[in-house]
Amino acid sequence: MTRADVAAAILWTGATLYAIFGGADFGAGFWDLVAGDARKGARPRALIQRSLTPVWEANHVWLIFILVVLWTAFPDAFGAVMSTLYVPLTLAAFGIVLRGAGFAFRKSFRSLQAQRALGATFALSSVLTPFFMGTVVGAIAAGNVPPGGGDAFSSWLAPLPLLVGAMFVASGAYLAAVFLVGDAARGGDADLEGYFVRRALAAAVVAGAFAVAGVFALHSEARYVFDRLLNQGLPLVVLSGICGIGVLASLLRGWRRPLRPLAAGAVAAVIWGWGVAQFPYLLPTSLKISQSAAPPDTLASVIVVFLVAAVVILPALGLLYWLSQRELVGE
Amino acid sequence: MTNLLAARELMAFTLAFHIVLACIGVALPAIILTANYLGLKRGDRDAMRLAKRWSKAMAVTFAVGAVTGTVLSFEFGLLWPRFMERFGDAFGIAFAVEGIFFFLEAIFLAIYIYGWKRLGGWAHFWSGVPMVITGIGGAFSVVTANSWMNQPQGFVLDAAGKVVETEPLKVLFNPAWGYEVPHMILAAYMVAGFLVASVYAVGMLRGRRDRLHRLGLLIPLTIALIATPIQLFVGDTAARSVADHQPAKFAGMECIQETGTDQTEYIGGICTSDGVKGAIGIPGLDSFLVGWSTDTEVTGLEQISPDDRPPANTLLHLSFDAMVGIGTALLALGVWLAIVWWRRRDIPRTPWFLRAVAVSGVAAILALWFGWIVTEVGRQPWIVQGYMRTSEAVTDAQGIWFVFAAVILLYAALGSGAILVLRTLSRRWREEGDEVAEAEVPYAPREVGT
Numbered sequence: 001m002t003r004a005d006v007a008a009a010i011l012w013t014g015a016t017l018y019a020i021f022g023g024a025d026f027g028a029g030f031w032d033l034v035a036g037d038a039r040k041g042a043r044p045r046a047l048i049q050r051s052l053t054p055v056w057e058a059n060h061v062w063l064i065f066i067l068v069v070l071w072t073a074f075p076d077a078f079g080a081v082m083s084t085l086y087v088p089l090t091l092a093a094f095g096i097v098l099r100g101a102g103f104a105f106r107k108s109f110r111s112l113q114a115q116r117a118l119g120a121t122f123a124l125s126s127v128l129t130p131f132f133m134g135t136v137v138g139a140i141a142a143g144n145v146p147p148g149g150g151d152a153f154s155s156w157l158a159p160l161p162l163l164v165g166a167m168f169v170a171s172g173a174y175l176a177a178v179f180l181v182g183d184a185a186r187g188g189d190a191d192l193e194g195y196f197v198r199r200a201l202a203a204a205v206v207a208g209a210f211a212v213a214g215v216f217a218l219h220s221e222a223r224y225v226f227d228r229l230l231n232q233g234l235p236l237v238v239l240s241g242i243c244g245i246g247v248l249a250s251l252l253r254g255w256r257r258p259l260r261p262l263a264a265g266a267v268a269a270v271i272w273g274w275g276v277a278q279f280p281y282l283l284p285t286s287l288k289i290s291q292s293a294a295p296p297d298t299l300a301s302v303i304v305v306f307l308v309a310a311v312v313i314l315p316a317l318g319l320l321y322w323l324s325q326r327e328l329v330g331e
Numbered sequence: 332m333t334n335l336l337a338a339r340e341l342m343a344f345t346l347a348f349h350i351v352l353a354c355i356g357v358a359l360p361a362i363i364l365t366a367n368y369l370g371l372k373r374g375d376r377d378a379m380r381l382a383k384r385w386s387k388a389m390a391v392t393f394a395v396g397a398v399t400g401t402v403l404s405f406e407f408g409l410l411w412p413r414f415m416e417r418f419g420d421a422f423g424i425a426f427a428v429e430g431i432f433f434f435l436e437a438i439f440l441a442i443y444i445y446g447w448k449r450l451g452g453w454a455h456f457w458s459g460v461p462m463v464i465t466g467i468g469g470a471f472s473v474v475t476a477n478s479w480m481n482q483p484q485g486f487v488l489d490a491a492g493k494v495v496e497t498e499p500l501k502v503l504f505n506p507a508w509g510y511e512v513p514h515m516i517l518a519a520y521m522v523a524g525f526l527v528a529s530v531y532a533v534g535m536l537r538g539r540r541d542r543l544h545r546l547g548l549l550i551p552l553t554i555a556l557i558a559t560p561i562q563l564f565v566g567d568t569a570a571r572s573v574a575d576h577q578p579a580k581f582a583g584m585e586c587i588q589e590t591g592t593d594q595t596e597y598i599g600g601i602c603t604s605d606g607v608k609g610a611i612g613i614p615g616l617d618s619f620l621v622g623w624s625t626d627t628e629v630t631g632l633e634q635i636s637p638d639d640r641p642p643a644n645t646l647l648h649l650s651f652d653a654m655v656g657i658g659t660a661l662l663a664l665g666v667w668l669a670i671v672w673w674r675r676r677d678i679p680r681t682p683w684f685l686r687a688v689a690v691s692g693v694a695a696i697l698a699l700w701f702g703w704i705v706t707e708v709g710r711q712p713w714i715v716q717g718y719m720r721t722s723e724a725v726t727d728a729q730g731i732w733f734v735f736a737a738v739i740l741l742y743a744a745l746g747s748g749a750i751l752v753l754r755t756l757s758r759r760w761r762e763e764g765d766e767v768a769e770a771e772v773p774y775a776p777r778e779v780g781t
Contacts, residue, residue, distance in 0.1 A: 072423025079416030082408030
C-alpha cells in the first residue's frame with residue numbers, strides 16, 4: 001500500500017464518519033420536517049433538538065476534514081471536483097449555513113411564527129444539503145468529473161447522481177430514525193420509541209430501494225464501478241445487506257443494543273464498497289489515486305495528522321458522546 | 332477580469348464576516364474561563380453568572396462561525412480551483428493541522444457549554460481549558476497558511492510549475508508566521524475583549540450600574556487592554572518585516588513612490604504617482620521606523636514593475652493608517668483606565684470613559700478589517716507571492732456576481748439573526764433572571780405544546 005493509498009483510505013474514513021454522524025444529523029432534520037404541525041410534532045422535535053444540540057457541530061467537522069484531506073493530499077482531484085460541480089456544491093454550502101443557523105437560532109425564540117420559520121429553514125436545508133452532496137458523489141462515480149473540469153450541469157443532472165442524492169437523504173433519515181429510537185428508549189418514552197421504529201423501518205425500505213435502483217444506474221452510467229462493485233466489492237455489498245436485515249430484525253424484535261452498530265455498518269459497508277469499486281481511481285476512470293497524489297512529505301503529514309487525530313480526537317469525541325448519552329451535557 | 336473581481340469581493344466579504352466570529356471563538360473562551368475561575372475561587376456569584384451567560388452567547392457565535400468557516404473552505408475550491416490544484420499540497424498542510432484544533436475546540440466547547448448543570452464546578456472549568464489552547468492552535472494554523480501565501484517556501488516546482496516536493500515544517504514555519512500569527516491572536520483577544528466590554532458599557536450608560544455590569548465591563552476590558560500594547564509592538568515588528576520581504580506591499584501601505592533614504596511618513600492623504608496629496612507628512616520618520624535611522628533606504632513603487640504593484644494604493648494606505656490609529660486610541664484608553672485605577676481603584680467617573688468603551692468593540696473590529704485589507708490587498712496581484720497571480724487562480728465558473736448577491740442576502744439574515752438572538756437572550760436574562768431563561772428550551776410553542 002502506497003502513501004497515496006493510505007491517504008485515500010483516510011479520506012474514505014472521514015467520509016464514512018461524516019456519512020454516519022453528519023448523515024444522521026441531516027436525517028434528524030428530515031424527521032423534523034415531516035413531523036407535522038406544532039402540536040403533533042412537538043415531542044419528536046423536542047427529542048431531535050435534545051439529541052442534536054451538543055453534537056452537531058462536532059459531527060459537522062468531518063466535512064471540513066474531508067475537504068482538507070482532499071485538497072491537501074489530492075489537489076488535482078479537488079480542483080476538478082470544485083470547478084466542475086460548483087452548482088451543487090454552492091447549493092450545499094448555502095444549505096449548510098441555513099441548516100446550522102436555523103437550528104442554532106430556533107430554540108432562542110418563543111413565538112410560534114419565528115420557531116416555525118427557523119424550524120422549516122433547518123429542516124428543509126437538512127434535506128437539500130445531503131441531496132446536493134449526494135449528486136456530487138454520484139457525478140464522481142459516474143465518471144463525469146475529468147481532471148481540469150467537466151460540464152457544470154450535465155455532470156450531475158443525470159439519473160445516477162440524482163439517485164445518489166436521493167439515497168443520501170434516505171440513508172440519513174434511516175440512520176437518524178435508528179439513532180432516535182435509541183434516544184427515545186433511553187428517555188423511557190415508549191410512544192416515541194414506537195414512532196421512530198415505524199419511521200426507521202420505512203426509511204430502511206426506501207433507502208434499500210434507492211440502493212437497488214442505484215446499482216441499475218451504475219450498470220448503465222458507471223460500468224467500471226458497477227463491475228468492480230459486484231466483483232471485488234461484493235463482500236461489502238453482502239455485508240451491507242446483512243447489516244440492513246439485522247437492523248430490520250432488531251427493530252421488529254425490540255432489540256436495542258445492536259441497532260446503532262448495525263445501521264452504521266450498513267452505511268459504512270456501502271461507502272467502502274464504493275471505494276473498492278472505483279479503486280485505483282479517485283475520479284473514475286480518468287484520474288488515479290497515484291496520479292493525483294501530493295508529494296510524499298505532504299502525504300506523510302496528512303497521515304501523521306490523522307494518527308494524531310485518532311489518538312486525540314477519537315477519545316475526546318467518545319467523551320462527548322458518552323456525556324451526551326448519559327445526559328451529562330445538555331440544556 | 333470581471334470573474335476575478337467578483338471572486339475577490341465575494342472572498343473578502345465572507346472572510347470579513349467570518350473573521351469576527353473567529354476572533355470571538357479564539358478569545359472568548361479565555362474571557363469566560365477568567366470569569367468562571369473568579370466565580371469558583373472567590374465564590375463570586377456575579378462572575379459565575381457572567382461566565383454562564385457568555386458561554387450561552389458563545390454557543391450562538393460558534394454555530395455561526397462554524398458554518399461561515401465551512402463556506403470559506405468551499406470557496407477555496409469554488410473560487411480558486413487553479414490555486415488549490417497547484418498549491419493545495421503545500422498550502423493545505425496548515426489546514427490539516429487546523430483540522431485537529433478545530434475538532435477539539437468543537438468537542439470541548441460542546442462539553443463546556445452544555446455541561447453547566449451536571450458537571451462539578453472545577454471539572455466543568457477544566458473541560459473548558461482545551462478551548463483556549465485549541466483556539467490559539469487553530470488561529471496559528473489558519474494564519475500560518477495565510478503567511479505562507481505572503482512568504483511562500485518549503486516546496487520545489489518542476490518545469491511545468493507543479494509542486495513535486497514539499498517540506499511541511501518549512502511550510503508551517505514560513506518567514507511570515509512569526510509576526511502574522513501573534514498579530515492575529517492578539518487581535519482576536521482585542522476584538523473579543525473590547526466587544527464584550529462594550530456591551531456592558533452600553534448597559535452602564537443606560538443606568539445599569541450594578542456589580543454584574545462592572546465585572547462584565549472590567550474582565551474583558553482588562554484582557555483586551557493587556558493585549559493592546561503588545562499588539563502595537565508586534566504590529567511594528569510586522570511592518571518592518573513587510574518592508575524587508577514585501578517591499579511592494581510596504582510601499583503601497585506607506586504611499587512611497589520613489590526609492591530613497593529620508594522617506595517622509597505620511598498620515599492620511601490620497602496616493603498619486605506624483606506623491607501624496609492632503610497628508611500630514613513627518614520628514615524622515617518612515618525611514619527611521621523601518622531601520623532606526625533616517626538614512627535607511629526604502630523601496631518606492633517606481634522600482635516595482637507596474638504589473639506587480641498592488642492595486643488601490645490609497646485604500647491600502649488609509650487602511651494601514653486607520654488600523655494604527657485605532658490601535659493607538661485603544662492604547663490611550665488603557666492608559667487612561669490604568670492611571671485612574673492606580674489612583675483610586677475605580678473606573679473613570681466621566682461618562683466619556685463608558686462612551687469610549689462602548690465604541691471600542693466596533694473600533695477593534697474595524698481595525699481588524701483594515702489590517703486584513705492591508706495584508707490581502709497589499710499582496711495583490713499575487714495569490715502566492717512571486718509564484719502565482721490571483722488572476723491565474725480564479726475559476727471560469729459563471730454567475731459569481733449572482734452568488735455574491737445571494738450571499739449578501741444570506742449573511743445579512745445570518746448576522747441580524749445572530750444579533751437578534753443575542754439581544755433576546757440578554758433581555759430575558761435581565762427580565763426573567765438567568766435560571767428561568769436557561770431552563771427554557773422551548774421547542775414546541777407554549778400555547779400548543781404544553
